[in-house]
Amino acid sequence: MKTNRRILVVDDNIDYCEGIIDFLEMEGFDAIGVHDGFKALEAVKKEEIDMVLMDVRMPGMDGVETFLKIKEVSPDTPTILMTAFAVESRIREALRGGVFGAFQKPVDNERLICSIKKSFPGGAVVMLADDDKELCSNLLAKFTEKGYRGVVARNHETALLWASEKNFDFIILDANHKDINSIETYQKIRDFRPAVDVIIITDNKKETENLIAQASEKDVCAIFEKPLDIDTLIVTVQKTLDSRN
Amino acid sequence: MGNIPNISELESTKKTVKFFEGLLRSTPNGIVVTDASQNIVLVNGRFSSIFQQHWRDVIETNLFVWLQQLDSGAVDLWTELVASVYREGHCYDANFKLTSTEGVTHLRVNASLVEQESTEDQGIIISNWRDITKQIQMEEQVAMSERLAVLGKLSGSIAHEIRNPLATIDISALNLKRKLKDADEKTKSQIDRIIKQVKETVDTIQSLQDLSKLETPNKRRWDISDIITNGEAISALPQNVHLINAMTRDKLFVDVDEKQISIVLRNLLSNAAHAMDNQGTVWITAYSDGDGYVNISIKDSGPGIKPENINKIFQSFYGTNVKGFGYGLTICRMIMEKHGGTIDATSENSKGATFTLRFPPIHSETV
Numbered sequence: 001m002k003t004n005r006r007i008l009v010v011d012d013n014i015d016y017c018e019g020i021i022d023f024l025e026m027e028g029f030d031a032i033g034v035h036d037g038f039k040a041l042e043a044v045k046k047e048e049i050d051m052v053l054m055d056v057r058m059p060g061m062d063g064v065e066t067f068l069k070i071k072e073v074s075p076d077t078p079t080i081l082m083t084a085f086a087v088e089s090r091i092r093e094a095l096r097g098g099v100f101g102a103f104q105k106p107v108d109n110e111r112l113i114c115s116i117k118k119s120f121p122g123g124a125v126v127m128l129a130d131d132d133k134e135l136c137s138n139l140l141a142k143f144t145e146k147g148y149r150g151v152v153a154r155n156h157e158t159a160l161l162w163a164s165e166k167n168f169d170f171i172i173l174d175a176n177h178k179d180i181n182s183i184e185t186y187q188k189i190r191d192f193r194p195a196v197d198v199i200i201i202t203d204n205k206k207e208t209e210n211l212i213a214q215a216s217e218k219d220v221c222a223i224f225e226k227p228l229d230i231d232t233l234i235v236t237v238q239k240t241l242d243s244r245n
Numbered sequence: 246m247g248n249i250p251n252i253s254e255l256e257s258t259k260k261t262v263k264f265f266e267g268l269l270r271s272t273p274n275g276i277v278v279t280d281a282s283q284n285i286v287l288v289n290g291r292f293s294s295i296f297q298q299h300w301r302d303v304i305e306t307n308l309f310v311w312l313q314q315l316d317s318g319a320v321d322l323w324t325e326l327v328a329s330v331y332r333e334g335h336c337y338d339a340n341f342k343l344t345s346t347e348g349v350t351h352l353r354v355n356a357s358l359v360e361q362e363s364t365e366d367q368g369i370i371i372s373n374w375r376d377i378t379k380q381i382q383m384e385e386q387v388a389m390s391e392r393l394a395v396l397g398k399l400s401g402s403i404a405h406e407i408r409n410p411l412a413t414i415d416i417s418a419l420n421l422k423r424k425l426k427d428a429d430e431k432t433k434s435q436i437d438r439i440i441k442q443v444k445e446t447v448d449t450i451q452s453l454q455d456l457s458k459l460e461t462p463n464k465r466r467w468d469i470s471d472i473i474t475n476g477e478a479i480s481a482l483p484q485n486v487h488l489i490n491a492m493t494r495d496k497l498f499v500d501v502d503e504k505q506i507s508i509v510l511r512n513l514l515s516n517a518a519h520a521m522d523n524q525g526t527v528w529i530t531a532y533s534d535g536d537g538y539v540n541i542s543i544k545d546s547g548p549g550i551k552p553e554n555i556n557k558i559f560q561s562f563y564g565t566n567v568k569g570f571g572y573g574l575t576i577c578r579m580i581m582e583k584h585g586g587t588i589d590a591t592s593e594n595s596k597g598a599t600f601t602l603r604f605p606p607i608h609s610e611t612v
Binding site for chain 1: 404405406408409411412413414415416417419420423424443447465471475503
């Protein structure tokens with residue numbers, strides 16, 4: 001019989017810790033709380049923990065340090081960080097180091113639950129970042145059919161935010177060749193998610209290729225020109241994920 | 246000896262009169278001479294121009310006619326000033342204001358008694374009216390940037406201290422809401438109020454953090470319609486707010502920092518939604534005016550802004566924060582100023598408010 005997922009909450013603010021545990025329990029998870037990094041490490045070693053939800057600023061050992069230690073003893077336990085600060089250098093460091101996601105406090109609770117669910121093993125997590133609603137829902141349907149878990153970001157700001165909240169296996173990013181922002185978004189995501197595979201969809205392949213070359217970011221998995229050949233795109237995603245595993 | 250011909254005496258008097266007329270004309274301040282009944286016996290063009298009059302139409306009128314055109318309290322202030330002059334022979338500076346459609350003119354006035362030998366000429370007062378509007382504006386700007394610098398430094402640490410307890414309040418309220426989902430409507434609305442107010446506080450903190458991150462604009466050339474599309478995209482307007490984009494097809498270009506202008510649009514759109522209680526219509530449009538300036542105008546179907554508040558809404562940092570307008574508009578104004586542009590608000594009574602952003606023309610040589 002499958003038991004509930006078990007979440008370890010780490011926060012030196014005891015009131016918040018209790019609050020979030022109640023919330024997670026209502027959402028159907030098991031949750032336990034500890035109030036510093038050392039106890040967190042201990043809990044991960046001794047108990048069955050499916051994921052860690054942890055504050056960054058804590059006395060003694062902070063959340064980022066604790067995460068790095070947890071990664072050593074239990075590399076497959078996903079961690080989501082929470083911070084009262086904006087996504088700054090310390091968070092970027094953690095994201096590069098493989099933290100599943102980072103949230104600013106007060107946390108958007110719905111999005112947090114979405115992230116937690118995506119952090120558990122399951123189909124590959126894919127982000128579709130495109131303002132074309134129809135294209136997105138077509139792609140989303142195809143991906144779901146293949147057993148992937150997809151989310152849609154309708155603009156660059158959201159894509160950037162989602163990328164910090166979830167560790168995607170794959171990102172499909174729309175980049176109009178005239179829109180400097182889209183390449184910037186790509187670069188920013190790359191900056192803190194160096195490992196993610198990215199496919200770029202564009203209205204002008206040649207121009208976009210030039211832009212990416214100029215941005216000295218060559219590790220784009222593939223560039224597809226519109227109108228989009230959805231089947232080829234799906235195959236490319238599948239092949240890339242297979243070769244990774 | 247000593248006998249000067251009449252004709253040259255006349256010439257000399259004329260010369261003297263011309264000399265004094267010239268003096269009056271060339272002084273940068275308004276000069277008014279009044280008799281004991283406050284009738285104007287002498288006045289220069291500078292004073293008359295405050296009221297957009299020629300001096301011929303001001304001389305020999307009563308000063309109170311003009312005092313009544315100034316902002317309320319001017320008559321009493323002048324009466325006090327005159328009493329002081331009669332008592333002491335002079336007075337301290339008094340500040341008068343004139344509010345017109347073109348804005349507020351600040352006038353600093355002092356006066357003194359004109360010493361006369363003949364008794365029937367007693368009580369003559371000369372007053373000096375100095376326009377200090379520019380000086381006041383500069384002082385306000387300096388005070389503002391000082392406040393902002395301090396705020397910017399403080400906001401980072403304050404934000405952290407406040408975000409933590411807010412997170413606890415927020416999660417506890419949400420838990421209560423779920424546990425009490427079968428409670429009566431009153432109880433539920435209490436909880437919703439907590440959640441809503443937490444969100445508003447977070448928005449305020451966010452705008453303070455935006456503020457501390459505000460740097461010199463990184464300008465690029467943009468099609469205004471792209472700017473508006475991006476601004477709309479990050480605004481996440483509530484479902485019942487209907488957005489009508491009434492833009493012309495003409496391409497309009499501006500040199501702006503797109504991220505900063507997005508902050509401006511996000512603030513204006515979220516204010517509009519807030520003013521309409523998240524229900525109504527927002528019209529957004531862009532056009533070029535005669536001087537080559539590009540304008541974005543955002544109009545809402547809300548209750549509008551009261552006339553007495555319209556000049557205060559951009560001044561949250563002065564403690565004149567009008568309810569419903571947070572720091573957002575002050576940040577909007579700062580961003581627009583950094584772009585060499587302006588932001589203005591107009592409102593017809595109960596017919597919604599219109600905010601207009603005005604961007605300077607692009608410099609064609611930088612293409």
